[in-house]
Amino acid sequence: MTTPTIDDPAAGCHSLVLRLPGTADPDRLLSGAIPAPVRVWQTSVPTGADEPTAENRRRAEALRPIHAGAPPLRVVALRYADGAVDLVLVAVRTVIPPTVLRRIARLLLSGSGDDMPRLPAAAAARPGLGYRGGLEWGMGDPELRGAVGSARIDLTALGGRAERLLPAIALAVSRYSGGNRAELGVLDLDDVDDGTGEPIRVHPVDEHPESSIADFLHRFEKAPVTPQEPPPVGVILSPAFDEGGYTACLSPVFPLTIQLDRGSSYATCRFDRGIVDASVAERFCAHVAHLARQLADGTADRPLSELELSPRAEQVELLRAGGAGQGPRARGRIDRAFEEMAAQQPDAVAVQAGDERLTYRQLDDRADAVAAGLSTLDIAPGSRIGVCLERDADLVVTLLGVLKAGCAYVPMDPRYPAERLRFTARNAEMPVIITRAPEFPPVPGTRQLTPAALTELGAGRSTAGARPSAEGDDPAYVIYTSGSTGTPKGVVVPHRNVLALMGATAEDFAFGPGDTWTLFHSSAFDFSVWEIWGCLLTGGRLVVVPYWTTRDTEEFYALLAEQRVTVLNQTPSAFAQLIRHDLRVRGDLAALRLVVFGGEPLDVRMLAPWFARHPAADCRVVNMFGITETTVHVTAQTVTPREVVAGSRSVGRPLPGWSVSVRDEQGRVLPPGASGEIYVGGAGVAAHYLALPELTGQRFVVDELTGERIYRSGDKGRLRPDGRLDHLGRLDNQVKVRGHRIELDEIRTVLLGAPQVTAAAVVVDREQPDDPASSRIDAYVVLEAAADSAQVLTHAKAMLPDYMMPTTITEVAEIPLTINGKPDTSRLPDPRTGPTGASVPAPASDAPETSSGxxxxxxxxxxxxxxxxxxxxxxxxxxxxxxxxxxxxxxxxxxxxxxxxxxxxxxxxxxxxxxxxxxxxxxxxxxx
CATH class of the missing domain: 1.10.1200.10 (ACP-like)
Known part of the structure; x- marks a missing residue:
């Protein structure tokens, strides 16, 4: 047995409200029966006993605790204007347990009672229970810490089978906790009656989806364990008090406490509003009742997985609140939308790359020439065209030209290793690759052309007769992301998705011809889709940032000031460097009105120094959650200093036309507060994975509740009561490193393909949790005797792009495994002090030795x-x-x-x- 540390004396007190006969004299009855003087405090209430003012006064007196040093029993007589009298008894439970309190009540009501125990003159210094910590899914407001809320659980539908309530609460806790191992605390006030303490028992809850109801109940009813600390959710079992209104604890013993009076038709839930939001508590109580009915009505062999946390109607309501079923999707094509914009402002500058400027008319004309060149090659509409170009004006021209030709562009970064480029070209079955890279590997059946050569082929030709359908269902681009199978996977995104994204954000963000955007990111990173088309489809000026400028914070900052950039899109990792430079130089970024974060989770605390110099009223900061498979962005959260102070993890509400829901491992919709996998639906869901029908079927699914197509993101999240989404990381072996989505299994597969590697493991470590720059990928390999880690490094460099390259490759004797046979990363050595000292060796240098000093x-x-x-x-x-x-x-x-x-x-x-x-x-x- 254990008695937790006491924080709140009210948690150790209980109370009873009695309606006395009009002739009763509580002073005389108590002084004659209790061997200690008990004072009865007389209070007049100038209303009738049944009026709201009287009810409020009774409640206030019944919840007022006894503090250490005061007598263990307080008695207050409330005399109402209509002659009625209520007696409010408040007592310390460890001194006056429920059985003694009942004897006192019977004495007061009937004038007779058993012998009363002698009461001490003052309460002990530790008058009751308390709790520390919180509840992950509670979603309470810290400013309300200590304020108590209440809700009720109706038990009438159980048909007298109230014993199903405890396992139902335990099952609800498990579901709200993501289906992981959970605990339910139980404090039975009938257990101890000698004033020695109040033991809390804990029922571990381990939900097995394959189990039956009988299996679950059997495991639950096994002997409970004694906890080191009370769990965050618990039940107080108290005796039934027919004599009056009984409250077992004046404040919650657990952050969320359910009081069940034996024989009662309802249970009372009381909770700390600083830890548990009222709407979450009320919904939790409804779900407990729903589960209890299913447990009571279900057959013993019914699969536990069939029990639903919430009714189907409520799940559908949650989906609609999350944006599901918002109406028809957008129609149209990117190139057509651009042509309309070019017709509106032909002489406005569309693209600026260094000294080169292209107006909207010039960009349109040059893209037409690219499309005409492609038309001479007898390429079928819908073909996938590779584009491997540096960030310059030709890149934007070429992407638009490919779309005008009715094809989809497949962007590839010139800095990718040859093997990755070759794989992408083969996998996408590209008839043509547009590139200036002389080292681009030859691919059988694929022709390589420079932008200039392609334009020359189309000289004097028109593309008017080859205009594709304007519906927008055709693929616009295929972007390859890291794949868990060891190879990248291509995500096919239609035109209409991009137009829907612009339609969902343009008004809110006030995009227009007065804006200047930067093209900062690689075209092979889907953030560039937002940068290029977000700018050009709303009439802005796109400033193309050269690769080396993106790597030089000082140069990039100067470009932002010189070009008077108004819309900046950054990963948090990159922006952190910009903040540091901004603090040093105090430059002029007055034109900047909008910063959009994407690509990786944002720790809002990093923005404190930014807001100190750039008020939120002058420059709006927006955190957006998104995935390549859902067309760049899904949600948006405006970040202000308030979010920074709170350390908010919110990524906001879904964009108009998008929907989000959080679901458990079986795909069941979870309520606000509960964490699970984020599912995304609506206008941004991509078409499929290229040539991967099985994976497409696993990740792009049809929601049986709405009939809509949704995407399983693999991200962990939870909905807040106000509809905003908290992003909580990944559920699988995928990580984000400096904005890039990386499957660690892909890196591991590449390492296993190196000569003489017999086993491998890959982990991501961040030495400083608040600093994304400290993130690194560490690899561990088991090698045959004649091999060394330098050979593995050479192999990996030939296969992996720079952002996926391990920082260290350490040789180990074996990869330690867990009891389940999975790599036990906690037992891997520090990569810099591995057992063989085999971190990747530095390449030989012919530079002169440095002298000291x-x-x-x-x-x-x-x-x-x-x-x-x-x-x-x-x-x-x-x-x-x-x-x-x-x-x-x-x-x-x-x-x-x-x-x-x-x-x-x-x-x-x-x-x-x-x-x-x-x-x-x-x-x-x-x-x-």
């Missing part, structure tokens, strides 16, 4: 501080865990120490410490 000491100190490890001259920055974000940190720190300016491009070309020190020395000499 001066620039070398400063550089090595900066590297060591940021990499959290000692750095030697021969060490490679990226081998030691460096990444693009830490490059920016190094360069910023160097500027703060008045060292010469080094560009990110120079850094990547001099990545060993010795090379880098020599570069800094040369630049310093050139500056003098």
């Amino acid at each position: 001066g620039v070398a000491d400063v550089v090595l100190s900066i590297w060591s501080d940021l990499l959290k490890t000692p750095v030697r001259p021969e060490d490679n920055f990226f081998t030691l865990g460096g990444n693009s974000l830490l490059v920016v940190r190094v360069l910023a720190e160097m500027r703060d120490r008045n060292l010469p300016k080094v560009t990110p491009r120079q850094f990547y070309g001099h990545s060993t410490a010795a090379q880098f020190v020599e570069l800094v020395r040369r630049l310093g000499e050139a500056d003098r």
Whole structure:
């Protein structure tokens, strides 16, 4: 038995309200029967006993606790204007348990009673129970901590089988907790009657979907365990008090406490509103009653999985509240919508890339030329055309031209390794790849053309006769994302999805011809879809940011100020660097009116210094949750300093035309508060995965409740009572690293394909939880005797893009396994101090050795501080865990120490410490 630490004296008190006969004299009765003086406090209430004012006064007196040092029994007589008298008894339960309180009540009501125990003059210093901690799904308001709410559970439908209430509560707790192991606390006031304490028993709840009702009840009724601390949900079992209105605890013993009086037709739920929202508690009580009826009515062999937390009608209502069934989807094509915009403002600047400017008319004309060139190649409508170009004006022209030709573009980043490019080209069955990359690998049956050559082919030709359907059901693009099978998977997205996205956001975000956007992200990252078409379909000016400028925060910040950018789209990781630079230079970003976050979860606390300099009224900050399979964005949450202070995890409500729901492992709709998998429906759901019908069937499903097509995101979330969505991470082996969605299994599969690798494991570690720049991918491999980790590194570089490359590859003797046969990542060694010391070796350097002192000491100190490890001259920055974000940190720190300016491009070309020190020395000499 255990008595938890006491926080709240009200939790250890109980009360009873009695309606006395008009002739009763409580002073005389108590003084004659209880061997201790008990004072009766007389209070006049100037209303009738049945009026609301009287009820409020009774409730207030019945919930007023006894504090340490006061007598353990307080008696208040409330005398009403109509002559009625209520007696309110409040007592410390450990001193006056329910059995004694009943004897006192019978004495007062009948004038006779058993011998009363002697009461101490003062209550003990620990008058009752209390709780610490919270309840994950409670969704309470911290500002209301200590305020108590109440709800009722109707038991009449159980037909006298109230014993089903406890297992029903336990099952509801399990469902609300995501189907994981849960606990239900039980405090039975009949158990102890000697004043020694109040033991709490705990019933572990482990829901097995394959089990029957009988199996579940049998496991639940097994001997409960003694907890170290009381769980967040519990039941108080109290004796029935026919004598009056009994309250077993004046404040909740558990954050959510259900009082069940034996023999009563209802149970009372009382909860701390700082921990449990009132609407969540009321819905929870309704679900308990619904489950209890199913347990009472169900046969013993009925599968437990068939029991529903909520009625179907309520689930449908939740889906509608989440945006389901909002009406017809958008129609139309991206290229047609652009042509309409170009006709409205032909001379406005559409694209600016360095010194090159294209008006809407010029962009339209050049895209027509690309489409005409494609038409000469006898390419079937709907074909997938590869586009592998640097970020420049030709990239935007080419993407639009492919759409005008009735084809879908497949963007590929020129920096991807050759094997990944070759796989994408083969998998998408591209007849043509538009690229200027001389190293693009040859693919049989696929022709490679530069934008200039394609335009030349179409010179003098018209595409008017090849106009595709304007309905918008045709694919617009295929973007490849990381795949759990070890290979990337192509997501096919129709035109109408993109138009729906613009229609859902343009008015709210006030997009228009006065805006200047940046194209910051790779075209192979779906954030670029939002940047390009969000700008051009609303009449804005698109400033194309060169690759190396995206890697140089100082240059990018200067571009934002110079171009007077108004709409900026960033991953939180990238924006964190911009905030740091903004604090240092105090530059002019007055034109910036909107910042949109996407690509990875946002820790809103990082925005505190931004809001200190940029008021929310001047620059709106919006956090958007989205997935490639649901067309970039799904929800939107405007972030203000209030969200920053609260540490909010909300990503907002679904966009108009989109829908979200949270479901359990069986696909059942969960209520607000309960966490589960996020399902997305509506206008943004992609068509399918390319050439992966089985995976498409698993992830793109039809909702049996609405008949709509929905996407299983694999993300964990919960709905708030106000309809907003909290994003809680991933459910599977997928992670987000600096905005890129990565399947760790894909990296593992690549490693297993390396020669002489017999086993592998991949994990993501973030040394500093609040700093996305500290995220790194660590790989572990088991090698045959003749192999080394450098060979594995070479193999991985040939297959994986930079953002998926492990920071470390450590050789281990074996991959430790859990009892279930899965990799036990908690037992893997630190990658920098592995048992074989086999972290990826630094490449040999022909740079001169650095001498001690001066620039070398400063550089090595900066590297060591940021990499959290000692750095030697021969060490490679990226081998030691460096990444693009830490490059920016190094360069910023160097500027703060008045060292010469080094560009990110120079850094990547001099990545060993010795090379880098020599570069800094040369630049310093050139500056003098």
